[in-house]
Amino acid sequence: MFYLDPESPLSLQGQLRQKIVEAIMVGSLVPGRRLPSSRKLASQLGVARNTVVLAYQQLMDEGYLLTRERSGIYVNEEVLARRVSYQPVNREVGCGTVDWARRLRQVPESEAFQASPDWQRYPYPFIDGYFDQALFPVHEWREASRLALGVGEVNAWSRYRGDADDPLLLEAIRTRLLPGRGIQAADEQILVLPGIHAARALLARLLTARGDTLAIEDPGSPEWRSLLLERGARLDSRPVDGEGMEPPASGPHTLFVVTPSHQLPTGITMSMSRRQEILARAAELDALVIEDDHAAETNYLGQPHPALQGMDPAGRVIYLSSLAQVLAGSLQLAFIVAPAEVVQVARRLRRVLFGTPPRNNQRTMAYFLSLGHYDSFHRRLDTVFRARWLALRDALNHYLPSLVVTAPSQGGTALWVNGPEWLDARVLAREAGRRGVLLEPVGHYYHTASHPENCFRLGLTSLDESQIRGGVAALAAVIRDLSGSHAETLDNARGERVGGALLRSRLAGAELHFTTVYGDPASIRLHQDGTMTGQAGYAGEDSDRGVWWVEDELWFRRWEQWSYGKTLALYVVIDGSQIKWFDRDRQLVDAAHIQWPPPQS
Numbered sequence: 308m309f310y311l312d313p314e315s316p317l318s319l320q321g322q323l324r325q326k327i328v329e330a331i332m333v334g335s336l337v338p339g340r341r342l343p344s345s346r347k348l349a350s351q352l353g354v355a356r357n358t359v360v361l362a363y364q365q366l367m368d369e370g371y372l373l374t375r376e377r378s379g380i381y382v383n384e385e386v387l388a389r390r391v392s393y394q395p396v397n398r399e400v401g402c403g404t405v406d407w408a409r410r411l412r413q414v415p416e417s418e419a420f421q422a423s424p425d426w427q428r429y430p431y432p433f434i435d436g437y438f439d440q441a442l443f444p445v446h447e448w449r450e451a452s453r454l455a456l457g458v459g460e461v462n463a464w465s466r467y468r469g470d471a472d473d474p475l476l477l478e479a480i481r482t483r484l485l486p487g488r489g490i491q492a493a494d495e496q497i498l499v500l501p502g503i504h505a506a507r508a509l510l511a512r513l514l515t516a517r518g519d520t521l522a523i524e525d526p527g528s529p530e531w532r533s534l535l536l537e538r539g540a541r542l543d544s545r546p547v548d549g550e551g552m553e554p555p556a557s558g559p560h561t562l563f564v565v566t567p568s569h570q571l572p573t574g575i576t577m578s579m580s581r582r583q584e585i586l587a588r589a590a591e592l593d594a595l596v597i598e599d600d601h602a603a604e605t606n607y608l609g610q611p612h613p614a615l616q617g618m619d620p621a622g623r624v625i626y627l628s629s630l631a632q633v634l635a636g637s638l639q640l641a642f643i644v645a646p647a648e649v650v651q652v653a654r655r656l657r658r659v660l661f662g663t664p665p666r667n668n669q670r671t672m673a674y675f676l677s678l679g680h681y682d683s684f685h686r687r688l689d690t691v692f693r694a695r696w697l698a699l700r701d702a703l704n705h706y707l708p709s710l711v712v713t714a715p716s717q718g719g720t721a722l723w724v725n726g727p728e729w730l731d732a733r734v735l736a737r738e739a740g741r742r743g744v745l746l747e748p749v750g751h752y753y754h755t756a757s758h759p760e761n762c763f764r765l766g767l768t769s770l771d772e773s774q775i776r777g778g779v780a781a782l783a784a785v786i787r788d789l790s791g792s793h794a795e796t797l798d799n800a801r802g803e804r805v806g807g808a809l810l811r812s813r814l815a816g817a818e819l820h821f822t823t824v825y826g827d828p829a830s831i832r833l834h835q836d837g838t839m840t841g842q843a844g845y846a847g848e849d850s851d852r853g854v855w856w857v858e859d860e861l862w863f864r865r866w867e868q869w870s871y872g873k874t875l876a877l878y879v880v881i882d883g884s885q886i887k888w889f890d891r892d893r894q895l896v897d898a899a900h901i902q903w904p905p906p907q908s
Contacts, residue, residue, distance in 0.1 A: 311352055319354050323362040328371055331382055338384040342372070420529075420747050423740075426769065430743040431778030435721035435766025442688065442768075443634075447680035448671075455670040470658045472499045473669035479676035480642055488600070489613030490626060495647045498654055501664045502639035503601060503629040508534055509660060510597055510625060510643065513653055514562055515540050522563045524552045526752035528571050528599070531564050544754040549715045551577030554588040563589055563596045567615055569719035571601060572752045572764055576717045582615055589623050600628040606718040607693045622646045630672055630681075640664060640672055692720055695767040695775060702779035703765075704824045705870050708897040710786055713825045721766040722825075723749070726786065729793040730761040739785045744778055776871070787894060797893035802882025806860035810879055814855075814862075816904035819886060821897070831899070841869060862888070 309326040311319050330336040342348070345363060349356040363380055366372045373383045422434045454460065477494045485492055500506040507530060515521065517539030523531060525544035535542060543560065545552045552565050563585060567577035577585075589596050598615045605611070616626035626644040634640075643653065657663070675681050699722055703711060714723035726732065732748040739746055747764040770778065787794065797804070805813065819831040829843035837856055843849040853866035858876075865874040877888040877896060888896045 309352065311354065320358050320362045320365075323352070323354075323359065324365055327362070327366060331371055331386060336382050338382050338387055340382045341378075342380045342382070344379065420751060422745060422747075426745055429740070429745050431774055431781060432745040432769045433765040433767070433778060433782075434745050434747055434769050435764060437766070437769040439769055439771065441771075442691065444680060444684045444687075447678075447684065448634075448675060451671045451674035451678065451680060454674045455667055460670060461667075470654055470663045472497075472663070473666055473673055475673035475677065476669045479673050483676050483681065484628075484630075485644065488626075488628075489617030490644060491617070492644045493647070496644055496650055498643050498645070498650045498657065499664050499669060500641045500643065500657060501661050503627070503641045504530065505639075505661050506627050506629075506641040506643055507531060507599070509653060509656055510627065511535055511538055512660070513649075513656055514595060514597070514625075519561045520559055522552070522555050522560050522594075523754065524565060524570060525754045526572055526749060526758070527564075527754070528566065528601075529751050531599070532754055535564070542754060547573055547575060549575060550581040551575055552581075552585070554585050555592070558592040558594070560592050560594045562594055564599065565596065565615070566599045566601060567612070568600050569602050569605075569716070571599070572721070572749060573714040573723040574716040574719040574721055575714055575723075576606065576612065576719075579612055582612065582618060586615065586619055586623070590621060594623070596624045598624050598626045600626060602719060605689055605692065607696055608717045616644055625649065634672075640668060691772075692767065693718075695770075695772045696720075696722075698772050698775045699765060699767055699779070700823075700825050702776045706779050706783035707786065708821075708824055709895050710783075710790075711824055715826050720768050721764050724763050724765055725759070726761040726763065727790070727793065728761055730786065730789070732761060732763040735763065735785065735789065738789065739782055742781050742785060744782050744785065746782070795887075795895045797878050797880070797889040800880045800882075800887060800889070800895070802880040802885070802887065804860075804878065804880050806862075806879065807857065810862060811857045813881070814886075818902040818904075819899040820902060821899035839864065841866065 309323065309330075311322045311326075313319075315322055317325065327336065327342075336342070342363075343351070345356050345359040349359045352359070363372060367374060367380075370383055371386055372380050374380050420434075422432070422437055423429070426432045426434060426437060427439075474494065476499060477497050480497055480499075481492055481494060500509060511531075511534040515535060515538045518541065519538075520541045520543055521535055522543045522545050523535065524547050526547065527544075532542065543555055545555060547553070547570055551567055551570055552563075554563070565577070565585060567582060567585075569576060585596065588594075596615060596619070600614060614626060616624040627641065629641040643650070645653065696718065700713070703713065703722070703724070710727050712725045714725070716722065726735070732746075733750070736746055736748050747766065749762045749764055750758060750760070767775070814833050815835045817833050819833070821829055821831075823829050823843055827844050827849075829841065831839055831841045833839050833855055837854055839853050839855050841851045841853070851866050851869045853864060853869070855862065855864045857863070860878065861876045862879045863874060863876050866872060875890075875896075877890060878893070880887040880889065881901070884901050885898055886901050887898045890896050
């Protein structure tokens with residue numbers, strides 16, 4: 308009669324109770340029907356009799372079942388007594404129907420990227436914002452939940468009425484989260500909201516009106532763009548350079564919306580000088596600033612900058628953040644920091660739009676923060692994501708050095724990649740998906756009609772570090788297959804093909820200069836004795852040693868650490884002061900500028 312799944316997260320007893328209730332509700336077990344004895348049902352299901360006894364007892368306590376002396380256990384006839392019976396109404400097509408197209412307001416279409424629902428079956432899902440389950444802090448979250456649901460705690464947080472937030476959570480945000488972003492705030496300056504999307508919708512409603520001119524990033528958040536267009540605002544799409552959003556030169560502007568920590572979607576961290584420029588320009592135009600800290604600044608190559616809100620002496624900046632992306636999907640908690648008078652009005656609007664976020668969730672997060680779990684969890688995430696981020700850069704630098712360049716970034720959970728000019732990222736995404744590689748085209752991030760088609764994003768929240776190298780290798784193969792006539796090959800390369808003793812004599816003592824895919828300067832010195840030394844970075848902070856040699860027409864090199872320590876055999880073409888390397892498939896691998904050794908006197 309029932310199937311119990313041994314792999315289900317529910318206990319056998321819980322599954323049995325669920326199945327019986329479902330059968331009663333849909334009418335499979337009609338009121339007054341006698342159920343099998345506990346012994347007989349246990350035998351049929353292959354479970355312990357005590358499992359059935361306890362399930363029956365719980366359902367009797369809840370009123371679904373009742374026992375009749377010397378007769379057995381029956382479905383309670385009163386269970387469905389108050390349910391309204393449903394009788395389908397047969398309507399003729401087009402008769403009496405509502406013209407919903409006329410009645411409904413037009414809502415801007417959301418352009419946010421949606422990954423395939425079965426993304427986890429792909430071997431290389433480079434998609435940002437989707438998280439592998441191993442990252443969730445199960446044991447720590449379970450402890451915080453257990454404490455929050457204790458009898459005393461339930462009595463405490465259930466006493467709060469109205470729209471007040473949990474004071475323990477406000478204190479934890481104020482003392483544990485905000486200081487790390489350079490923000491000081493009182494409890495009355497913090498408002499908790501049911502998720503980052505709700506927080507954005509509330510601020511759009513609170514701070515914009517039809518006809519307002521707003522400065523937004525381009526490329527930028529599709530969600531912000533949709534919300535602001537829905538409000539009837541005029542959007543001034545501001546370009547994003549290596550320092551962040553360029554502020555408008557003149558007004559009128561009432562609001563700037565920026566993501567300075569890691570710009571969405573490029574990942575660029577706004578420089579200190581640009582932050583100061585944004586605040587100064589906002590003051591000149593008497594504009595407000597929404598600082599969307601969707602991914603609190605996690606810099607792997609330097610110290611994080613303070614939040615704009617912490618630098619703002621005039622109280623123009625409203626700070627918005629969520630409580631860890633990994634937790635946000637299930638917990639749905641975010642918060643804003645603003646002047647007290649703003650929070651007071653925002654609280655009233657929250658009451659109308661969403662209501663107060665569940666206080667049990669607030670109390671659970673308060674314990675998660677106050678017990679130090681959030682700090683240790685964030686440190687672990689920082690370590691994991693840093694390793695993945697560096698692994699992704701290294702893989703791109705190894706497999707695609709001549710084809711891609713990444714936007715300047717110091718951290719975050721995704722890399723913005725600029726491919727060759729001929730590349731159509733939409734075609735790349737389709738073909739890569741067929742080979743198990745998921746990536747994100749970026750056209751939906753642009754507000755202006757004219758935008759580059761050769762860019763895409765590679766996220767690192769959804770796959771393990773061990774998958775990154777194989778995924779980039781597969782992606783590189785797809786890009787090379789798509790290159791067609793655009794590719795430079797050994798057969799059509801400009802310059803002189805060099806090998807043998809001539810190649811060795813021309814390269815011995817030379818220094819090669821190039822740029823990594825992530826924009827750092829790098830150099831290789833080829834010593835006379837067949838060794839080589841390499842340096843990368845503005846201070847030469849990344850260095851390695853290796854060997855090089857020539858056999859027939861091929862030039863060989865092997866680093867100790869760079870390029871995974873692999874031996875590469877390459878054809879060489881010298882074109883003036885440029886050296887080009889081609890692999891055994893005659894495809895261009897990389898190029899560099901040659902600095903020849905000074906002639907011997």
